[in-house]
Amino acid sequence: MSTEKQTENxxxxxxxxxxxxxxxxxxxxxRELKNAPFTAWLxxxxxxxxxxxxxxxxxxxxxxxxQVFPISYAPWSNEFYxxxxxxxxxxxxxxxxxxxxxxxxxxxxxxxxxxxGVSLGLIAAxxxxxxxxxxxxxxxxxxxxxxxxxxxxxLLSIFGPSALNLIIIIAVLDSTRVFxxxxxxxxxxxxxxxxxxxxxxGERLFWIMRREILPNIIPPxxxxxxxxxxxxxxxxxxxxFLGVGIQPPTADWGSMVREMAGxxxxxxxxxxxxxxxxxxxxxxxxxxxxxNFIADWFLHKTSGLIDVx
Amino acid sequence: MHPVLITIIKRLLLGLFTLFLVSLIIFSSISFxxxxxxxxxxxxxxxxxxxxxxxxxxxxxxxxxxxYFDWIGGVMTGDFxxxxxxxxxxxxxxxxxxxxxxxxxxxxxxFLATMAAIVAVPLSLFLGVTTxxxxxxxxxxxxxxxxLTAISIxxxxxxxxxxxxxxxxxxxxPSISNVSADMDLAERIYRTTLPALxxxxxxxxxxxxxxxxxxxxxxxxxxxxxxxxxxxxxYKIIIYHALPNAxxxxxxxxxxxxxxxxxxxxxVEVVFVYPGLGQLMVDAVSMRDIPVVQGxxxxxxxxxxxxxxxxxxxxxxxxxxxxxxx
Numbered sequence: 075m076s077t078e079k080q081t082e083n084x085x086x087x088x089x090x091x092x093x094x095x096x097x098x099x100x101x102x103x104x105r106e107l108k109n110a111p112f113t114a115w116l117x118x119x120x121x122x123x124x125x126x127x128x129x130x131x132x133x134x135x136x137x138x139x140x141q142v143f144p145i146s147y148a149p150w151s152n153e154f155y156x157x158x159x160x161x162x163x164x165x166x167x168x169x170x171x172x173x174x175x176x177x178x179x180x181x182x183x184x185x186x187x188x189x190x191g192v193s194l195g196l197i198a199a200x201x202x203x204x205x206x207x208x209x210x211x212x213x214x215x216x217x218x219x220x221x222x223x224x225x226x227x228x229l230l231s232i233f234g235p236s237a238l239n240l241i242i243i244i245a246v247l248d249s250t251r252v253f254x255x256x257x258x259x260x261x262x263x264x265x266x267x268x269x270x271x272x273x274x275x276g277e278r279l280f281w282i283m284r285r286e287i288l289p290n291i292i293p294p295x296x297x298x299x300x301x302x303x304x305x306x307x308x309x310x311x312x313x314x315f316l317g318v319g320i321q322p323p324t325a326d327w328g329s330m331v332r333e334m335a336g337x338x339x340x341x342x343x344x345x346x347x348x349x350x351x352x353x354x355x356x357x358x359x360x361x362x363x364x365x366n367f368i369a370d371w372f373l374h375k376t377s378g379l380i381d382v383x
Numbered sequence: 384m385h386p387v388l389i390t391i392i393k394r395l396l397l398g399l400f401t402l403f404l405v406s407l408i409i410f411s412s413i414s415f416x417x418x419x420x421x422x423x424x425x426x427x428x429x430x431x432x433x434x435x436x437x438x439x440x441x442x443x444x445x446x447x448x449x450x451y452f453d454w455i456g457g458v459m460t461g462d463f464x465x466x467x468x469x470x471x472x473x474x475x476x477x478x479x480x481x482x483x484x485x486x487x488x489x490x491x492x493x494f495l496a497t498m499a500a501i502v503a504v505p506l507s508l509f510l511g512v513t514t515x516x517x518x519x520x521x522x523x524x525x526x527x528x529x530x531l532t533a534i535s536i537x538x539x540x541x542x543x544x545x546x547x548x549x550x551x552x553x554x555x556x557p558s559i560s561n562v563s564a565d566m567d568l569a570e571r572i573y574r575t576t577l578p579a580l581x582x583x584x585x586x587x588x589x590x591x592x593x594x595x596x597x598x599x600x601x602x603x604x605x606x607x608x609x610x611x612x613x614x615x616x617x618y619k620i621i622i623y624h625a626l627p628n629a630x631x632x633x634x635x636x637x638x639x640x641x642x643x644x645x646x647x648x649x650x651v652e653v654v655f656v657y658p659g660l661g662q663l664m665v666d667a668v669s670m671r672d673i674p675v676v677q678g679x680x681x682x683x684x685x686x687x688x689x690x691x692x693x694x695x696x697x698x699x700x701x702x703x704x705x706x707x708x709x
Binding site: 220222227229230312316317341355 | 402531654
């Protein structure tokens with residue numbers, strides 16, 4: 075589509091008649107990516123490779139998830155690339171399956187947290203200053219007055235540690251943060267005339283939430299999704315490390331660190347053995363850094379802040 | 384009455400009310416226990432009488448609000464109930480009072496947290512303020528990237544890297560910090576160094592980033608620009624225009640991160656097998672020793688709420704706009 079207008083032989087009729095070719099979504103994404111800084115690229119590539127490993131875990135892993143071999147604490151070799159753990163499971167296999175389980179559970183939790191947080195936040199913003207909004211706000215205040223990890227520990231001791239309980243507990247507790255953000259950004263939108271107009275038309279609450287407000291608050295929510303994912307991911311990893319999160323025999327990075335931590339003291343005798351327990355921890359750290367880089371870049375793009383540059 | 388005083392009293396009452404609601408949540412969590420946990424705690428072989436006696440001791444036959452007042456009254460006088468562990472199906476009771484378990488460990492945890500805070504607070508304020516003042520310089524970039532990396536690392540990873548570097552390769556510090564009450568201060572500090580260092584690194588990263596953001600936000604205000612345009616020397620701008628408004632954000636950052644210490648302490652204590660409150664809570668959670676969990680959760684939550692309350696009150700007191708009402 076040509077943008078320059080020639081003053082001679084210009085005709086308004088022709089311009090109106092011109093077929094407008096909208097830039098495709100893919101084109102916009104590619105154009106943005108071309109200008110992305112190095113850290114964002116690094117983050118994207120790392121995150122995509124994690125997702126690849128997580129999705130194709132069962133094809134990539136050399137052995138079964140909890141297949142036990144007769145040698146425990148085997149050294150690094152061609153048969154077991156990263157050795158075996160205390161009951162003789164291949165560590166590389168556990169790492170690959172751990173990607174699927176750990177990332178999968180953290181992703182599900184974050185998604186559930188957003189479903190709860192965003193819908194309640196939108197309802198609170200639309201029905202602002204009413205009793206419902208007040209109750210939701212105070213309730214969230216009280217939930218946020220207890221540190222998340224402590225609250226999660228307490229609830230896990232009551233309901234027992236299982237993957238489902240873990241997902242629900244962390245999602246509900248984390249959704250308070252999403253609620254706060256959603257309500258705050260949605261409050262700027264609900265005062266717009268078009269929302270008023272849709273209300274006058276007699277649209278239902280759900281329609282207003284989904285069609286009028288949600289599209290306008292997507293950018294900050296997407297960036298927040300990245301940051302919340304990091305937080306949830308680290309929290310679940312910490313809980314698993316403490317032994318009350320994801321339970322064996324499910325392969326999970328946090329519990330792998332816990333199981334193998336004792337090996338660090340043999341660093342002087344065999345550096346490979348000592349580094350092995352750090353591998354799952356490094357896997358956690360690298361993914362978090364990668365997602366943080368992407369979220370940072372996205373925040374920067376959408377908020378239009380010129381502070382850092 | 385001075386309007387500041389009224390605001391402070393309102394804030395205090397709100398804090399107390401929050402504390403009340405939190406204690407209510409922590410207490411009522413026990414009612415969500417599935418099934419008959421008296422039986423579960425005592426084991427399959429427990430006699431009918433033992434189970435019945437245990438139920439009566441927990442007061443499960445009384446209405447919940449009576450039990451709440453009983454519990455909270457006990458907590459006020461330092462009685463957190465009796466631990467579930469140590470009870471046997473035969474009815475022999477070797478369980479200990481929760482306060483005896485919590486007491487010495489609370490001291491250890493406070494010791495560890497204080498040690499981390501003494502180093503972390505001045506260091507991160509210094510880094511945060513200087514990076515904000517010299518922002519976009521090489522120094523700022525290096526510090527900011529390092530801290531972004533540091534906040535993305537789980538605490539236990541940081542801890543094990545330190546163990547690898549400072550405890551196994553170079554035998555500077557013990558990798559397990561088992562302190563006990565009869566140790567002298569120097570020995571105690573020596574043994575607590577590694578956990579305190581881990582906590583410090585994690586906290587400094589968070590705190591420095593928040594301080595930097597708060598100061599940059601502050602320096603973007605129109606009155607700072609006005610002061611620059613009038614030609615004031617930089618030190619006067621900082622002391623007379625920036626600092627009075629900077630107390631509130633700085634105090635909030637400090638309180639937020641000291642509260643963050645509470646969470647960090649749990650993981651770090653487990654890594655270094657440090658006999659503190661966090662370790663106690665994790666053990667109690669895996670053994671489902673509910674009275675101990677409740678006691679620990681209440682202490683952590685109360686600390687968290689009081690820290691935020693103090694920060695709020697300090698920022699009210701130091702707010703120039705509230706101090707000089709028109």
